[in-house]
Amino acid sequence: MRVEVENGLAEKTTVHWHRVxxxxxxxxxxxxxxxxxxxxxxxxxxxxxxxxxxxxxxxxQRSFEQVGRGLYGPLIIEEPKAVRADREVTWMLGD
Ligand SMILES: [Cu+2]
Structure with missing residues (x-):
């Protein structure tokens, strides 16, 4: 996986790959x-x-602010051979 991050914020940031x-x-x-x-x-x-x-x-970096304002997303690493399913839904819930 290769991700080029361009920081468009007015402050510093980083990206952490949670559980990866x-x-x-x-x-x-x-x-x-x-x-x-x-x-x-x-x-x-x-x-x-x-x-x-x-x-x-x-x-x-300042997670309380950046995560709190919605700067996060799902990352799904799929099996080499697809698992058979009727439907797949991804939800990201924020509180
Ligand atoms: Cu984390």
């Missing part, structure tokens, strides 16, 4: 695994998505 096993440098923890992505800067996350399942991504 990634190399340390791709884990999105500011000041620990990477320098935060400054406003207007870019950062490329790249890793092998080997853990099948339903995950999500979210910033780890």
């Amino acid at each position: 096993r990634v190399p340390h440098a791709m884990d999105g923890v500011p000041h620990l695994t990477q320098k935060p992505i400054g406003a207007g800067e870019r950062f490329v996350y790249e890793f092998d998505a080997v853990d099948v399942g339903i995950c999500w991504y979210h910033p780890h």
Whole structure:
């Protein structure tokens, strides 16, 4: 998986791949695994998505504000061979 993040916020951010096993440098923890992505800067996350399942991504920089304002999303890593199902629905619920 390769994701190029362009930070359009007026503040720093990072992206953490929640529940996904990634190399340390791709884990999105500011000041620990990477320098935060400054406003207007870019950062490329790249890793092998080997853990099948339903995950999500979210910033780890000022999470209370950035996650609280909806900066997150689902990340579904599918099986190599599709599972047979009548219907598949993805819900992201925020409170
Ligand atoms: Cu998380």
